[in-house]
Amino acid sequence: MAAMGATSRTADGARSLRPTLVRGRPEAKGPPAASLARHWAAAYPQDMDRSGLPAYLLLLGFAGVCRRLPSRAGGALADSLAWLAGDVLRLRRRVVDRQLAECFPRLGADERARFARQVYRHLGRTLVEVMQGPDRESPVRVLPGWQIVDEALANGRGAIVASAHLGNFELGGRVLARRYRLLDVVKPLRNRRIDAWLQEQRSTHGIATVGVDGAAAAVLAHLRTGGLVSLLLDQDAGAAGLRIPFLGREASAWSGAARFSLQTGCPVIPMAIIRQPDGSHVLSVGTPLLPGGRAGDEAGIRGYTTAISAAVERFVLENPDQWFWVHRRWKEAEREPWRQ
Numbered sequence: 001m002a003a004m005g006a007t008s009r010t011a012d013g014a015r016s017l018r019p020t021l022v023r024g025r026p027e028a029k030g031p032p033a034a035s036l037a038r039h040w041a042a043a044y045p046q047d048m049d050r051s052g053l054p055a056y057l058l059l060l061g062f063a064g065v066c067r068r069l070p071s072r073a074g075g076a077l078a079d080s081l082a083w084l085a086g087d088v089l090r091l092r093r094r095v096v097d098r099q100l101a102e103c104f105p106r107l108g109a110d111e112r113a114r115f116a117r118q119v120y121r122h123l124g125r126t127l128v129e130v131m132q133g134p135d136r137e138s139p140v141r142v143l144p145g146w147q148i149v150d151e152a153l154a155n156g157r158g159a160i161v162a163s164a165h166l167g168n169f170e171l172g173g174r175v176l177a178r179r180y181r182l183l184d185v186v187k188p189l190r191n192r193r194i195d196a197w198l199q200e201q202r203s204t205h206g207i208a209t210v211g212v213d214g215a216a217a218a219v220l221a222h223l224r225t226g227g228l229v230s231l232l233l234d235q236d237a238g239a240a241g242l243r244i245p246f247l248g249r250e251a252s253a254w255s256g257a258a259r260f261s262l263q264t265g266c267p268v269i270p271m272a273i274i275r276q277p278d279g280s281h282v283l284s285v286g287t288p289l290l291p292g293g294r295a296g297d298e299a300g301i302r303g304y305t306t307a308i309s310a311a312v313e314r315f316v317l318e319n320p321d322q323w324f325w326v327h328r329r330w331k332e333a334e335r336e337p338w339r340q
Contacts, residue, residue, distance in 0.1 A: 164312050165327065
C-alpha cells in the first residue's frame with residue numbers, strides 16, 4: 001500500500017493528538033466473541049458453490065507458504081502476485097480500468113495504468129499480510145485514540161463502525177476485536193470451504209460474524225448488550241438499495257447503519273485502516289454521527305445514509321489506491337431500469 005495516495009492523513013485534528021499504539025484487550029462486559037459466533041452461527045440463506053475444493057487446497061497451500069516466508073520475501077511475493085493478477089491474467093482489470101476512468105476522468109491512460117498497478121499491489125500485500133498470521137502483524141496506531149469509541153459505548157447502547165473495503169480491513173477487524181466485543185456483518189463467499197476457513201480465522205481473532213441476509217436480530221441483540229457492530233458499507237446494494245452519491249457517481253447503498261442507529265439510538269463511528277509507506281498501519285477513528293434529531297421516515301433514513309456514506313467516502317478519497325476497485329460498486333446504478 002505504499003503507493004499513490006498512501007499518506008498518513010487521518011480525521012480532522014488527528015495530527016495534533018497523541019496516537020494510541022494497539023497492545024492488548026481489556027476485560028469487556030457481555031459474552032465473548034467466540035460464544036457470540038457460535039450463538040449466531042447458522043446456515044447462510046443464499047446458495048453457495050459446494051465445489052471449489054481445488055481453490056480451497058490452493059488457499060491452504062498459499063497460506064502455509066506465506067507463514068514460512070520472511071517479511072522481505074513476503075513483500076516480493078505480494079508484488080509478484082500483483083503483477084500476475086493485474087498485468088498478466090488481468091483479473092477484473094477491465095472493471096478496475098473502467099471505474100477509475102469514470103471516477104477520475106482527468107487521469108490520462110498512463111496515469112490510470114499506474115494507478116491500477118498500485119491497486120493490485122495493495123491487494124497483493126493485503127492478501128499476504130492476512131495469510132501470514134497474527135505473529136507477523138505490522139504495528140498499528142490508532143488516531144486519535146480509543147477514547148472516541150469508549151465514549152460512544154459509554155451510554156450502553158452499543159455502537160456501529162461504518163467502514164469500507166479499504167486498506168487491510170481484515171486487520172482492522174482484528175484490532176477492534178482485541179479491545180471490544182465485535183460482531184462483523186459479512187457477505188458469505190460462494191465457495192463453502194473457503195468461506196468456512198475465513199470465518200474460522202475471524203473467530204480465532206475474537207470476531208463474531210453473521211451473514212448479511214437476516215442479520216437484523218443478531219445486530220440488534222448485540223447493540224442492546226453494548227457491543228460493537230462492524231458494517232462495510234461500500235458494496236453495491238442491488239435493487240433494494242438507496243440511491244445516493246459515492247465518489248461522484250450515483251450508487252446503490254445499504255441503509256442498515258442508519259436504520260439500526262435510529263432504532264437503537266446508538267452512534268455510528270466512521271473508521272478506516274490505512275497502510276503507511278513504512279509498512280505499518282493507522283486505524284483512523286472519525287467523529288461519531290448521532291441519530292438524535294434525525295427523522296425516522298424514508299427521507300430521514302436517506303439523509304442519514306448519505307451522511308454516513310460521505311464520512312466513509314472521505315477515507316477512500318484520501319487513499320484511493322487502497323480501495324477495493326475490483327468490486328463493481330456501481331453495478332445496479334448502471335442498469336437501464338435504474339437509470340430511467
